[in-house]
Each structure stands twice: as structure tokens, then as C-alpha cells.
Amino acid sequence: MKKIVLFLFLIATLIACDDGDVVVTSFDFDDATLQNCGGPGSYVFFKINTNSNESLSLLLGTSDSIFNVADTLSFQLDGSTNFLNYRTFSEAPTASYFCNSIPPTSPTVLQDYIGDDGIATLIVLATLDDNDGIEEDSESNLDTDMDGIPNYYDFDDDGDNVPTAFEIGPDPENPQDTDLDGTPDYLDADDDGDMVPTRYEDTDADLDPRNDITDVTVGADYLNPAVSTETIVDEYVLHSYSTESAINLFLTNVVLTNGEEQLTQESLPFGSINSVFSGTVTITPER
Numbered sequence: 001m002k003k004i005v006l007f008l009f010l011i012a013t014l015i016a017c018d019d020g021d022v023v024v025t026s027f028d029f030d031d032a033t034l035q036n037c038g039g040p041g042s043y044v045f046f047k048i049n050t051n052s053n054e055s056l057s058l059l060l061g062t063s064d065s066i067f068n069v070a071d072t073l074s075f076q077l078d079g080s081t082n083f084l085n086y087r088t089f090s091e092a093p094t095a096s097y098f099c100n101s102i103p104p105t106s107p108t109v110l111q112d113y114i115g116d117d118g119i120a121t122l123i124v125l126a127t128l129d130d131n132d133g134i135e136e137d138s139e140s141n142l143d144t145d146m147d148g149i150p151n152y153y154d155f156d157d158d159g160d161n162v163p164t165a166f167e168i169g170p171d172p173e174n175p176q177d178t179d180l181d182g183t184p185d186y187l188d189a190d191d192d193g194d195m196v197p198t199r200y201e202d203t204d205a206d207l208d209p210r211n212d213i214t215d216v217t218v219g220a221d222y223l224n225p226a227v228s229t230e231t232i233v234d235e236y237v238l239h240s241y242s243t244e245s246a247i248n249l250f251l252t253n254v255v256l257t258n259g260e261e262q263l264t265q266e267s268l269p270f271g272s273i274n275s276v277f278s279g280t281v282t283i284t285p286e287r
């Protein structure tokens with residue numbers, strides 16, 4: 001059995017060979033997981049086939065932050081700023097091989113193909129969420145307060161400076177509607193229906209109407225129709241939302257060169273990573 005395997009292996013080897021040297025290339029990364037490390041100035045993406053001791057790695061030298069905004073980015077492989085490496089090793093490398101700033105001396109590189117022509121395309125998908133307790137359609141650009149932030153990641157949907165999560169009340173299925181006008185507080189710019197917008201029932205103008213209380217037995221003025229003290233506040237409170245990015249990476253028209261040897265790949269899927277970046281964004285919407 002071993003002999004048959006060896007025989008088939010040699011055939012595969014000889015097919016890949018065009019100048020008489022024995023070139024061992026399986027170039028099989030279908031089951032390998034795409035991994036990444038690095039950041040602006042040196043993004044590294046790599047796949048390791050631990051069975052055949054080979055790796056495919058891509059370096060992108062862009063100084064931009066490429067993961068935090070939904071976009072489709074294209075990079076021309078040029079051999080210096082952006083390049084691909086296909087390597088075979090004496091034994092399988094680990095992630096640290098690609099992620100150390102000083103390249104490790106082991107395992108030994110047996111063959112090193114450099115891809116200095118082709119296009120790397122990176123599709124970045126970003127999921128933005130205000131975590132406000134309301135299920136909102138991320139396909140919809142509905143923007144109730146027209147502050148430029150669609151409801152699905154606007155933590156204050158009606159722009160009254162009282163966060164949605166606070167305005168919903170105890171039961172998200174039946175959000176609170178203080179003035180019973182059919183519009184729940186979190187979408188109502190005048191929660192108590194006293195004709196003074198909630199954002200203006202902010203006597204100390206600290207961008208929080210919740211702490212302006214004339215009658216402690218009723219509560220905050222913005223929920224008390226008997227109090228209609230108006231203070232013009234035309235600023236929005238600081239907004240925050242979470243963002244998580246997924247990527248899909250593929251290469252097209254790649255030419256990998258190792259001396260006289262050349263491997264061409266018209267279409268080379270590199271794989272995807274579900275959570276390549278996550279963070280919190282804070283912004284103050286413009287009025």
C-alpha cells in the first residue's frame with residue numbers, strides 16, 4: 001500500500017514539475033482555516049495545511065484600518081507592499097511563525113513561492129448594534145430622528161436624549177407610552193404630550209432630561225404633562241454602538257514564482273473569518 005501511495009505521489013510531483021527538478025506541491029488548503037494577525041502597516045492572513053506541511057500567507061501593507069467599516073477592498077499584489085507566499089516546510093509551522101515580528105528559524109522552508117502579481121479582494125461585513133433591547137431590521141435605513149444613524153444602531157431612536165433602552169420600560173413587548181398617543185416613548189419626541197419636546201425639558205441643559213424633576217411625586221418633567229418648562233437644547237447626547245466585522249478574502253489571477261517554477265491560480269478563495277474585529281464606537285450625531 002505504501003508503495004502505491006508513493007507512486008501516486010511521484011506522479012503528482014512530476015506533473016507539477018517543468019524543469020526536471022522534483023517539485024513537491026499539493027497546494028491543498030480547502031480544509032485549512034483562515035487565520036490573521038498584525039494590523040495597519042502589516043496585515044497577515046494565512047492558512048496552514050498541517051498534513052502536507054505547507055502554508056499560504058498574504059501580507060497587506062496598507063496603513064489603513066481595514067476591518068471596522070463595511071466595504072469591498074482590492075489590493076494589487078506587487079511583491080513588496082502586498083504579496084502572497086506559498087511555502088513548503090520540513091514540518092508544519094504554527095501561527096506564531098507568521099505572527100512574530102522576527103521570522104523564526106524553524107521549521108525550515110523547503111520551497112518559497114512568491115505571488116507578486118494578482119488581486120486580493122477583501123469583503124468586510126460589519127454588524128452594528130445599539131443593544132437597546134428592540135429588535136430592529138438592519139436592512140432598513142429607517143431613521144426616526146433623522147440624525148444620520150438608522151434606528152438599528154441608534155441607541156436613542158427618537159433623538160430626545162433619553163436612551164431607547166431606558167424608554168422602553170419594563171416590558172419590551174409592550175414598550176411604555178406615557179401620553180397614550182400610540183407612539184411608544186422611545187419613538188416619541190414629546191413623551192408626555194405637553195407640547196414641549198422631551199429634549200427641551202432639560203432645565204440644567206446637561207443633555208439628560210431624566211434628572212430634571214420639579215415634582216418628585218410625579219418624576220422627571222419630560223414625563224410630567226403638568227410641567228412644561230422649556231430650555232432650548234439642540235445638541236445630541238453622545239451615542240455609542242457596538243460593531244463586529246466578518247471578512248471574506250479571495251485572490252484572482254495570482255502568479256506564484258519560485259525561480260523557474262510558476263504556479264498560476266485564476267481564482268483562489270482564501271476563506272472567511274466570522275469575527276475579525278469588534279469594538280464600541282462613540283459619536284455625537286450632528287444636528
Ligand SMILES: [Ca+2]
Pocket residue numbers: 143144145146147148149150151154156157
Ligand atoms: Ca437616528
Ligand SMILES: [Ca+2]
Pocket residue numbers: 156157158159160161162163164167185186
Ligand atoms: Ca430616546
Ligand SMILES: [Ca+2]
Pocket residue numbers: 177178179180181182183184185188190191
Ligand atoms: Ca407617546
Ligand SMILES: [Ca+2]
Pocket residue numbers: 192194196201221222223224225226227228229
Ligand atoms: Ca413635561
